[in-house]
Amino acid sequence: MWRKGIEHGGGPEINQWLGKLGILPKFEGGLRVTDEATMEIVEMVLVGKVNKSLVSLINKAGGIGVGLCGKDARMITARPTRGGSLGLVGEVSSIDTSILRNIIKSGAIPVIASVAADHEGKAYNINADTAAGEIAASLGAEKLILLTDVPGIMMDMSDPNSLVREISIQGIRKLVDEGKVSGGMIPKVECCIRSLAQGVRTASIIDGRLSHSLLLEILTDEGQSVFSAALT
Template sequence: MLTAKTLSIPLPIGRASKSSDSNASFLHFSPTSKGSCQIGGKSFMSPRIRASLQSVVEPDIQSTPAQTRVKILSEALPFIQKFRGKTIVVKYGGAAMKSEALQASVITDLVLLSCVGMRIVFVHGGGPEINQWLDKLGLKPNFLNGLRVTDASTMEIVSMVLVGKVNKHLVALINKAGATAVGLSGLDGRLLTARPSPNSAQLGFVGDVASVDPTVLRPLIDNYHIPVIASVAADPTGQAYNINADTAAGELAAALGAEKLILLTDVPGILVDRNDPRSLVKEVDIKGIKKMTEDGIIAGGMIPKVNCCIRSLAQGVHTASIIDGRLEHSLLLEILTDQGAGTMITG
């Protein structure tokens, strides 16, 4: 998000930015300001891009007055200028993956952002589809502390479903929408090297990311293709591991020096009161995250997500956002407006 002067407020009401005043509250409201214009480099109005952009916006053109469309484009300009040419890593999963309507919304958002010059990297899991195939084969899914217990048979299904089915389905959808997607997994080009999880005795072939080599990605994103990456990787011996997609996205964002990491989730973001969506924290810094964790505000499944964001920020990613994937066009709301679609975490 674009930020200008910060006004300290006691509650997490608005999208914020980190204050240089160490005595200020860790949450601040920030009005929007224009980003700097970037000129030169690749032309984004080639015939392919023009056709892609037309395919994204054309369905709604007839229902929206021309003056309204012009106003919307003009208001988005500062955000397009800010993020043009920057790398944005998006982790995709949850409700946005299960609903066809939300899936179409996410794909449309990705193609539009790519068309206006953002370098998109798309990382996905596929838990629900893995469960469906395990059920078809008479295998019962088993979880420990929210992580899938992955024996040799389950690992084989995970690889087939994520790499062979979900990944190629997403690539086909993005290509159909007018962009150019390339399907990969962590094994391709040694993109991700895995190591066993500390709890491997209980979890089986569930791994952590030992290292990232983004060499295979750079020519793709430099040419504004969209890498679509399945969260499966192998150790140096070639043994495949199931990698948490949030973790994979965070490590890739750090290795690529991404401007922004975005995690699509099934919740509005970080809530002060988990039962009240109106208590959404629009922006918080790392110090605030630690305090909220100590106070029990951040708990359960949100802890690994914020830890993933903190780790990516510590390695140079500028901002990390946890946004509501159930909200239509949440990616555009997060990137092209000052309101956002969830919680943004800053360093």
């Protein structure tokens, strides 16, 4: 069954607000280093601003958007990232999709901000791609689609014509080992691999800057080969 839902981050918006407050963003391995002050901004921006903006756009287009974050109904339970160097960046400990299933069954579209809490209620910044993959797997989704602001996975980042249009799990692991996949693309391919291992049938990384890229990916045979790197 096709399960519709949106999991989102908001890196540029977070950076903008951190800049206003004189806080310098820091990243390790494509993930944001999150101290207490940064966590407050992350939660404020993702849950209070980006989430509600997306819900409004869905409603304006005629859909029914329902804004949530990982804290709601204990949807995502977090734990600290192993090693601890990222501060309040969390990993997904468990997923409870009960509230999502009810929302989807009603015909609405859940819009989920990537903020979660541990068993003690402490807030954590969860990578949105990671959260999306875990939720997709828990829902038994047919397809996971990650929208980004680059063409996709490329053999050569300086050459758009080197786009990888289809690749196996073994193939993408080789690209990571060779350093051809790096930075923020690493969490994306890792979450694709995890979701596929847990039963999601296909995972695609597509260029969200292109007009109608999502529709082309879902509704046409050509969309995947043109815009995505499908891990199968």
